[in-house]
Amino acid sequence: MAHTAVNELWTFHVNVDSVKDYPEELKLHIKDTLLRKRETQPSPNAKKIASKRQMAAAQDEDGGVDLLKPYLLFVGEDKDDENGIPGIVSRDKINLASEFLPQVPNSDVLIAQGGQLSRPQPDTAIGYTPFQFARNSGLHLATKFTKEEDVWLTNYRLTTFMHFPFLTSQWKPAAGSETFHHAENQAARDGSTIVNHLHDLFYEAYDRKPTAVEASHVSVACDMQAVQVWIHWREETAEEGVQHYMRSFARAFLCDVSQLQEVRSVLWNVLEYSMGSRLSNIKAALPLWWKKSGSKGQTRGASVSAPSVASSSMSSATLPLPRSLQFQVPLTPSSISSDSEPPKKRQRTREDCVEAVN
Numbered sequence: 001m002a003h004t005a006v007n008e009l010w011t012f013h014v015n016v017d018s019v020k021d022y023p024e025e026l027k028l029h030i031k032d033t034l035l036r037k038r039e040t041q042p043s044p045n046a047k048k049i050a051s052k053r054q055m056a057a058a059q060d061e062d063g064g065v066d067l068l069k070p071y072l073l074f075v076g077e078d079k080d081d082e083n084g085i086p087g088i089v090s091r092d093k094i095n096l097a098s099e100f101l102p103q104v105p106n107s108d109v110l111i112a113q114g115g116q117l118s119r120p121q122p123d124t125a126i127g128y129t130p131f132q133f134a135r136n137s138g139l140h141l142a143t144k145f146t147k148e149e150d151v152w153l154t155n156y157r158l159t160t161f162m163h164f165p166f167l168t169s170q171w172k173p174a175a176g177s178e179t180f181h182h183a184e185n186q187a188a189r190d191g192s193t194i195v196n197h198l199h200d201l202f203y204e205a206y207d208r209k210p211t212a213v214e215a216s217h218v219s220v221a222c223d224m225q226a227v228q229v230w231i232h233w234r235e236e237t238a239e240e241g242v243q244h245y246m247r248s249f250a251r252a253f254l255c256d257v258s259q260l261q262e263v264r265s266v267l268w269n270v271l272e273y274s275m276g277s278r279l280s281n282i283k284a285a286l287p288l289w290w291k292k293s294g295s296k297g298q299t300r301g302a303s304v305s306a307p308s309v310a311s312s313s314m315s316s317a318t319l320p321l322p323r324s325l326q327f328q329v330p331l332t333p334s335s336i337s338s339d340s341e342p343p344k345k346r347q348r349t350r351e352d353c354v355e356a357v358n
């Protein structure tokens with residue numbers, strides 16, 4: 001039986017667009033931190049996104065991303081010395097370390113699927129500025145990591161370009177062979193990889209399972225007409241083993257300014273949490289992790305490099321490619337039959353766009 005991409009991820013215990021109840025601590029984190037009302041003025045970028053929506057929808061993927069990404073996401077001081085965020089870096093299409101991908105449950109699955117999942121590669125990844133990059137850039141960049149921590153993390157990193165990515169994105173053109181569903185599947189692959197990286201750090205540092213908040217990740221998927229914000233986490237039980245979940249908690253049509261303002265508010269909350277409590281928790285765990293694991297010379301993910309050719313597909317030159325990750329797929333992982341029909345997207349109406357910018 002042929003597998004669809006979402007079912008292939010499901011076989012690796014990655015549940016895309018899940019309706020799973022949040023763990024209680026994660027539910028409170030989303031409600032009290034990520035969705036909290038901000039006391040600042042609504043983001044002016046929302047109107048800019050709405051005004052550029054139609055032009056972005058007429059472009060190919062790269063053209064649309066170039067128009068919208070500067071107003072939806074964040075960049076560091078290295079790319080914008082006036083408005084860039086100190087202590088962060090943003091990079092496009094960087095490979096993440098494959099060894100943190102969800103593992104195959106057993107050898108039968110490995111044979112049936114034709115190998116591991118393809119290497120995770122977000123269209124955009126945002127994380128913390130490494131000490132070495134900050135000092136070697138010639139730009140006097142801010143960094144939240146010390147030289148010693150940089151040295152420790154050479155043995156434990158997802159990518160050489162940043163420490164601990166906290167916001168990733170996948171983009172698709174409004175019209176093309178790949179759809180929003182593909183973006184969701186790729187975001188699920190990337191998010192579960194980052195969750196595993198965080199999980200192992202806290203587990204090795206404290207000899208306990210991390211909380212769902214400690215090992216959570218936020219991602220964005222956008223098709224030039226709508227945007228969804230996802231949270232990724234993992235749970236483990238004796239009956240089901242490790243299960244990865246991905247659930248949307250904020251969304252907007254790009255023609256709706258008020259919805260976009262809410263999404264931008266959420267992303268600012270993600271940034272503030274990532275530069276605050278999340279960063280503090282990681283830095284508190286690092287010395288303990290180093291003492292127990294890192295100093296023993298165990299190298300994980302240190303050889304990761306940037307791709308020479310940017311690709312929006314899920315193919316990988318270094319890993320066996322699952323057969324069907326490039327096909328259109330259903331939105332939820334519960335439909336296992338290969339002959340099931342993908343759900344039809346609701347057609348956006350003129351009424352949906354009444355708040356488009358004049």
